Amino acid sequence: MSFVAIRGLEKTYPGGTRAVRGIDLDIAEGEFVVLLGPSGCGKTTTLRMLAGLELPTAGTIELAGREVTHLRPALRDIGFVFQFYGLYPHMTVAENVAFPLECAGVPREERQNRVRYMLERLGLEPLASKYPRTLSGGDQQRVALARAMVRRPALSLMDEPLGTLDAERRAEMAELIRAQQIQQRVTTVYVTHDQEEAMRLADRIVVMSGGEIQQAASPMEVYDSPANRFVAHFVGSPAMNELRGRVEGGRFLCGGADLGPAPASAATGEVLFGVRPEHVSLGEEGHLHGEVLVDEYVGSSRFVYVQTAVGRITARVGAAEPWRPGAAVALKFDGKGVRWFDAATGRRLP
Amino acid sequence: MKILQGAVVVLYALFALLPLLWLGITSIKDRDAAISPHAKVIPVLTAPNDPTSVGFVPQLDAFRGLSEVHAGAHASFWEHVTSSVVIGFVSTAASVLLGAACAYGFSRYRIGGAKDWLFFILSTRFMPPLAVVIPVLLMYRKLELPGTHLGLIILYTVFNLSLSVWLMKGFIDEIPKAFEEAAFVDGYTRFDAFWRIIVPQSATGMAVTGVFCLISAWNEYGFAMTLNSSSAVTVPAYFAGLQGNIEGMPWPQVAAGALVFVAPVAVLTFLVRKHLLRGVTFGTIKQ
Numbered sequence A: 001m002s003f004v005a006i007r008g009l010e011k012t013y014p015g016g017t018r019a020v021r022g023i024d025l026d027i028a029e030g031e032f033v034v035l036l037g038p039s040g041c042g043k044t045t046t047l048r049m050l051a052g053l054e055l056p057t058a059g060t061i062e063l064a065g066r067e068v069t070h071l072r073p074a075l076r077d078i079g080f081v082f083q084f085y086g087l088y089p090h091m092t093v094a095e096n097v098a099f100p101l102e103c104a105g106v107p108r109e110e111r112q113n114r115v116r117y118m119l120e121r122l123g124l125e126p127l128a129s130k131y132p133r134t135l136s137g138g139d140q141q142r143v144a145l146a147r148a149m150v151r152r153p154a155l156s157l158m159d160e161p162l163g164t165l166d167a168e169r170r171a172e173m174a175e176l177i178r179a180q181q182i183q184q185r186v187t188t189v190y191v192t193h194d195q196e197e198a199m200r201l202a203d204r205i206v207v208m209s210g211g212e213i214q215q216a217a218s219p220m221e222v223y224d225s226p227a228n229r230f231v232a233h234f235v236g237s238p239a240m241n242e243l244r245g246r247v248e249g250g251r252f253l254c255g256g257a258d259l260g261p262a263p264a265s266a267a268t269g270e271v272l273f274g275v276r277p278e279h280v281s282l283g284e285e286g287h288l289h290g291e292v293l294v295d296e297y298v299g300s301s302r303f304v305y306v307q308t309a310v311g312r313i314t315a316r317v318g319a320a321e322p323w324r325p326g327a328a329v330a331l332k333f334d335g336k337g338v339r340w341f342d343a344a345t346g347r348r349l350p
Numbered sequence B: 001m002k003i004l005q006g007a008v009v010v011l012y013a014l015f016a017l018l019p020l021l022w023l024g025i026t027s028i029k030d031r032d033a034a035i036s037p038h039a040k041v042i043p044v045l046t047a048p049n050d051p052t053s054v055g056f057v058p059q060l061d062a063f064r065g066l067s068e069v070h071a072g073a074h075a076s077f078w079e080h081v082t083s084s085v086v087i088g089f090v091s092t093a094a095s096v097l098l099g100a101a102c103a104y105g106f107s108r109y110r111i112g113g114a115k116d117w118l119f120f121i122l123s124t125r126f127m128p129p130l131a132v133v134i135p136v137l138l139m140y141r142k143l144e145l146p147g148t149h150l151g152l153i154i155l156y157t158v159f160n161l162s163l164s165v166w167l168m169k170g171f172i173d174e175i176p177k178a179f180e181e182a183a184f185v186d187g188y189t190r191f192d193a194f195w196r197i198i199v200p201q202s203a204t205g206m207a208v209t210g211v212f213c214l215i216s217a218w219n220e221y222g223f224a225m226t227l228n229s230s231s232a233v234t235v236p237a238y239f240a241g242l243q244g245n246i247e248g249m250p251w252p253q254v255a256a257g258a259l260v261f262v263a264p265v266a267v268l269t270f271l272v273r274k275h276l277l278r279g280v281t282f283g284t285i286k287q
């Protein structure tokens, strides 16, 4: 029995935009699910349908064993952090945070205690009596989080809650959200287009594109075994290297070079060869030859961009040794790290 | 250029303020000075002997006289002010609240032919209201509304509603939907959200709309004169009703009363002056 069950969910806006095109998803109780995808892929729309702020064109939503597809938001027991705004300008920070408790009829004293505790946790006490418009964007977002977390809803929905924060604050707040979620075990659906944030937070990542789910799996699985080319490219930075070639006689041939055995599942014909930068090594000998374009030092390692006859390849190598642009190098691929994709459908081959 | 602008503004202000100045001077005259064929404009301490002098002795009798019931009237000035206040403020509150509720609907729901409806609402202002004074009077007779506060309250509320809907729509359109959505999620119904979110958020808009409605209800003369003849009449009609009575027009009292009468509206307008521009442009100019 899943806690949240989404079946065939679709949304076509009155203008004709098909924002969500048939989503099936099960979420377990206490799970932290991250919806990840590029701008406009329907993340917010999905979240708003879960909240009841938007009615689906088709499909059903079940929450805690109850069908809620057409139920109004107030009756669903959810918390929502909005992408923009969401704080009441005519209320102070403390009043804003107290608002959901007030709506839920929590007695005054308990309300004050819980608000104080939440403000303390987020380092917001000095701002308690300020009005939202006098706060920075980051502080406003923290207040919005405090408001969402002050109550323990059945389902917590967050729409890019860290979008307006600077990098340092982002990491800190992400950690806090995760800690709070682990402590309260609130089932959470979190929306972001930042894949690193998704990796850091999620029990399970749901990668979306064009209103459809591309893959729903643990961060590790999404990274290691992407279901298709879209996921492979969207998750991981720099992106996965991709080479287009042919399978002949069980070997993968690309631009005249033999890059090793092809998977048994690949029929003779065109396939795509994918390999993440960390599975590419540089040396004297290798599968492909090329010329160093750029050597990018990032502290713990370096990303070396190499131009070969069949395309540009990124390698992640040890930080110790610099690579001179223009130098000739050979590339070697670690067979365990190679993933194969169908050239026509983009789906990963087993 | 700046100087020219300033000069035009000052000239216009003088021109516009002249009647007020004249009211002020008249309110501190006695009746003889007020109706003298020789204009008396300079307050002096001792009565001048020459009847053609421009001087007069200022006094406050006219203000004291406001509580008298003059010949030709049913009640004192103050009782009529009370009527004006009741009729003006109740109809204003009703116009603004109904207008806000209607504007909220137009702003937040998808309504078929919304543009046409809005145009229709505005079109009720195209006709000069007095054109329908006779039908309204006949209708009101049937309903036994002439002579009551309620009659004028209903009338002013309805006449101001179109303005109120349009102004409030401009103000409510500017309030992000996320505010209400957050409230829905927290457990509010539409109705709660309207009262707890939209009303406080659009408070300045309501104040501006209220001032416009109040000015028109406060100063309305034609219907007040036709429909009401008892003590429920508003101040403009009361002043007019003093004309032609046996004792003649009590001009200093009328002037004093008019001064008192414009004060509340002047103060309210002054209080919302910063937001008025947004009001008259239907919210198209953002702050």
Ligand SMILES: Nc1ncnc2c1ncn2[C@@H]1O[C@H](COP(=O)(O)OP(=O)(O)OP(=O)(O)O)[C@@H](O)[C@H]1O
Binding pocket: A013, A014, A015, A017, A018, A019, A037, A038, A039, A040, A041, A042, A043, A044, A045, A046, A083, A193
């Ligand atoms: N209220 C609306 N009316 C019409 N179209 C809409 C509406 N809201 C969103 N859309 C469209 O639906 C599609 C999906 O939008 P959505 O906001 O769900 O994307 P998103 O994944 O949240 O993107 P972002 O990362 O930019 O927030 C987009 O093409 C958008 O233009």
Ligand SMILES: [Mg+2]
Binding pocket: A043, A044, A045, A083, A159
């Ligand atoms: Mg979004």
